Each structure stands twice: as C-alpha cells, then as structure tokens.
Amino acid sequence: MPVRISPSILSADFVNLERDLHRIDTADLVHVDVMDNHFVPNLTLGLPIVQRIQEVSPLPLDVHLMIDDPDRWAPLYAETGAFSVTFSGEAAGDPTTLARAIRGAGSRAAVAVKPDTAIEPWLDLLDEIDMILVMTVEPGFGGQSFIEDTMPKLRAAREAIDASGRDVWLEVDGGITLETIVTAVENGADTIVAGSSVYGKGGTPNPSTGSRHFGPLRAG
Ligand SMILES: O=C(CO)[C@H](O)[C@H](O)COP(=O)(O)O
Numbered sequence: 048m049p050v051r052i053s054p055s056i057l058s059a060d061f062v063n064l065e066r067d068l069h070r071i072d073t074a075d076l077v078h079v080d081v082m083d084n085h086f087v088p089n090l091t092l093g094l095p096i097v098q099r100i101q102e103v104s105p106l107p108l109d110v111h112l113m114i115d116d117p118d119r120w121a122p123l124y125a126e127t128g129a130f131s132v133t134f135s136g137e138a139a140g141d142p143t144t145l146a147r148a149i150r151g152a153g154s155r156a157a158v159a160v161k162p163d164t165a166i167e168p169w170l171d172l173l174d175e176i177d178m179i180l181v182m183t184v185e186p187g188f189g190g191q192s193f194i195e196d197t198m199p200k201l202r203a204a205r206e207a208i209d210a211s212g213r214d215v216w217l218e219v220d221g222g223i224t225l226e227t228i229v230t231a232v233e234n235g236a237d238t239i240v241a242g243s244s245v246y247g248k249g250g251t252p253n254p255s256t257g258s259r260h261f262g263p264l265r266a267g
C-alpha cells in the first residue's frame with residue numbers, strides 16, 4: 048500500500064511561506080489547515096490566502112477545513128484548484144450534496160471526523176467521497192499528542208473501505224512522529240499529515256533535514 052505524506056504548513060513560517068512550501072517539495076501533498084475560531088478555538092487563514100498558496104505551491108493542496116458552514120464555503124475552496132477539500136463531518140448540513148459540489152468543482156472530496164465522533168454513519172458516504180480523515184488529535188492546534196484510542200476507528204474505516212472495493216484514501220492528522228506514523232499505517236492509514244514533526248514546533252523548518260527533503264520526521 049503506498050503511503051502519502053502531507054506536511055502541514057500550520058507549523059511553517061507564515062512570513063516565509065513560499066520558501067517553506069518549497070522545502071517540502073519531495074512530499075506528496077501540502078496540508079493547509081483552515082480554522083475559523085468557531086468550529087475550533089483557533090484562527091488561521093482563509094480563501095484569499097489559499098488561492099495564493101495554490102498559485103505558488105509545487106505540491107497539490109490538501110485543504111482541511113475546520114470551519115462552520117462548510118456547505119457554503121467548501122465548494123469555493125475547491126474552485127481555487129485545490130487537489131482535495133476536506134470538510135468536518137460534524138459541521139456539515141448536507142454531506143452528500145456538499146461532497147458532490149466539491150467534486151463538481153474539480154476537487155477530491157473528503158470528510159473528517161473528530162476523535163470522539165463515531166465513524167459508522169460516515170461509512171455510508173463511501174460512494175460520494177475520495178478520502179476519510181480520522182483526526183488523531185482534537186482539531187485546532189498543532190503540536191499535540193497522538194490519541195491512540197482513535198485506532199479502532201481507523202481500522203473500522205480501513206475494513207469498510209477495503210470491503211467497498213473503492214479507491215478511497217484514509218488520512219490521519221495530528222501528533223504524527225516517527226513512532227506514531229508506524230502505528231497509524233499499521234492500523235490502515237495511507238495518507239499522513241505531519242506538521243510539527245516536519246517543520247519543528249518553533250515554526251521553522253526542521254534543521255535536522257539539512258535539505259529540501261521533507262524527512263526524516265522528528266520524534267517528539
Ligand atoms: O489539523 C490540524 C490541527 O487541527 C493539523 O493539521 C495537525 O495538528 C498537524 O499538526 P501536528 O502534526 O503538529 O499535530
């Protein structure tokens with residue numbers, strides 16, 4: 048099973064964002080966290096900045112929306128040319144219509160579930176989506192610890208995806224280190240988001256890499 052890496056620019060240096068986008072250009076995707084200070088208690092960036100990142104990024108955009116009213120906003124992020132747009136399942140009014148709108152605008156559609164959200168209702172949506180994101184931390188902040196209790200849910204999602212025969216990706220996001228990436232992949236993840244372990248907790252690129260390569264991931 049191929050494993051894709053999607054570094055999160057939440058831990059990049061926003062003043063030097065174009066530089067930091069190029070420092071991960073051997074990864075597969077770039078993960079862009081959009082937070083609105085309503086769905087989560089943190090505020091990051093919005094549509095105009097995602098549009099601009101789309102113009103300069105060497106990698107396809109993996110946009111992760113942690114916002115209220117994704118039914119209104121998510122299709123607009125898809126229209127920027129984003130490769131993938133993930134909405135938070137708990138915030139969506141009509142997930143099926145929303146997934147169709149995202150796909151209709153040319154992006155892959157994905158649904159994210161928080162650590163305490165049951166996965167089963169979302170497995171009915173496998174025909175309509177291209178990826179499930181199992182959050183392995185409470186959404187809102189980088190640098191948190193991986194919640195191991197989410198692993199049974201990840202395995203349930205893997206089993207349902209495999210049984211469906213559909214090419215639906217399974218992403219994890221939050222607390223990924225050199226240790227937890229192994230746990231996540233062993234439990235079925237094929238797409239890995241990593242912020243602080245790639246860029247460093249200080250918001251600067253990981254000095255241990257010494258190159259433009261995204262790895263090795265830094266533990267802790
Ligand atoms: O969605 C997110 C937080 O809500 C981030 O993508 C995630 O936390 C990445 O950061 P780290 O790898 O440091 O945990």
Ligand SMILES: [Fe+2]
Nearest residue numbers: 080111220240
């Ligand atoms: Fe994220």
